[in-house]
Every structure is written in structure tokens, then in C-alpha cells.
Amino acid sequence: MVQESESPAVLGISGWHNSGKTALVEALVTALRAEGLSVCTIKHAARGLDVDEPGSDSWRMWEAGAHAVVVAGPDQLLVRERRTEPSLSDALGRLEGGCDVVLVEGFKRERLPHVVIQVAGTEPLPEGDAVCVVHTGKEGLRRESGALPGAVGAVMAWLRGMHFV
Numbered sequence: 001m002v003q004e005s006e007s008p009a010v011l012g013i014s015g016w017h018n019s020g021k022t023a024l025v026e027a028l029v030t031a032l033r034a035e036g037l038s039v040c041t042i043k044h045a046a047r048g049l050d051v052d053e054p055g056s057d058s059w060r061m062w063e064a065g066a067h068a069v070v071v072a073g074p075d076q077l078l079v080r081e082r083r084t085e086p087s088l089s090d091a092l093g094r095l096e097g098g099c100d101v102v103l104v105e106g107f108k109r110e111r112l113p114h115v116v117i118q119v120a121g122t123e124p125l126p127e128g129d130a131v132c133v134v135h136t137g138k139e140g141l142r143r144e145s146g147a148l149p150g151a152v153g154a155v156m157a158w159l160r161g162m163h164f165v
Contacts, residue, residue: 008040008099009162010092011155014108014125015117020141021105024115024134024151027143031152032101032159040099042091044106051080088112101159113158115151117141131158 013021013028025041032039052059058071062080071078083090088107095102104112108125116130121138132154134147141147 008095008102009159010102010104010112011131011158012104012107012110012112012114012129013117014106014114015140016119016122016125018140019117019119019122020134020136020145021117023141023143023145023148024117025103025105027148027152028103028155031156035156037100038098040095040102042088042095042102042104042107044088044104046106051078115155131155 013024015021029039029041052062058069058078058080061069068079068081070080079094088104088110091104092102104110108114111129113131114129116125116127116133117140118124118127118133118135119138119140120136127133132151134141134151136145136147141151
């Protein structure tokens, strides 16, 4: 699969907490990389996030009140900034090209194509922008789930329809 478009395909993965969004993102990243595509991911951490080791130098800089802390390693770059309610647009703006596909976990209220994971016994999510809808039992979508290959296949078909062939 080779991308023909200049801008990346952006696809949301929506579901309630513990619905299996990350399991689907992992499977999609693996499948898309196997097709030779560059994949970026964005995760909405509605409950906050902790990305640093307490006591490390970068943690201490952050705790001291630095507006931003950048950690540059031999094969990684981590940028941590203080922001008030960062939006999906803010997150997309941080990506500097090189992505064929951007998978967005969360941000379920954003208007973009989504894979919607509906879990039995939970409030249904809107399916208006759905590329596909995955219905699961109360345990949600898991790596060993039989629904996972179908969801990956549906996304791959959608990407082919977007001219990523």
C-alpha cells in the first residue's frame, strides 16, 4: 500500500474506557506498518497523564514549574508542555509530516471518521462518522478477540477507498 495523498488519513478510534481502543490501535499500527505505511498515533488522556519517572531530572524540571521540558535521546524526542485543554488540532499540529496515517484514540466527540467500539451494557456512542462499528461483549475488544481482524480489515478497506493503494 502506497499513499497517493499529501496529507495523512486521520482516523479516530472511539469507545468508552476499557472498551479495547488500544488493542485496536496496536493491531492497526502493526497492519499498516506491514503495508509500508508510516503511522502516527494521538491518545486523548481524559484522566490525565504521567509520562515521567518521579525523581528523574526531567521530572524535577517539570515539578519545578518549567513551561516545557524536552528530553532528547538517541532515538526519541519527548516534548512535554503545559497547555490548557489541548485540542485534537493542537495534537495534530505537533506532528511534522512523515505520517501516512494518524490514528486518534479518544477524542470521541470530534468530527472525523471513526471506528466505534460499542460495548454491551454501556451507553451507545454515536455512529454517524463511523468507518465501521465493532460490537463487543462486556469485556470489550481484546487482542485475542475474534472481532479484531474484521475491524482491521474494515479500516484497511476504508484506506484503500481513500486511494492509499
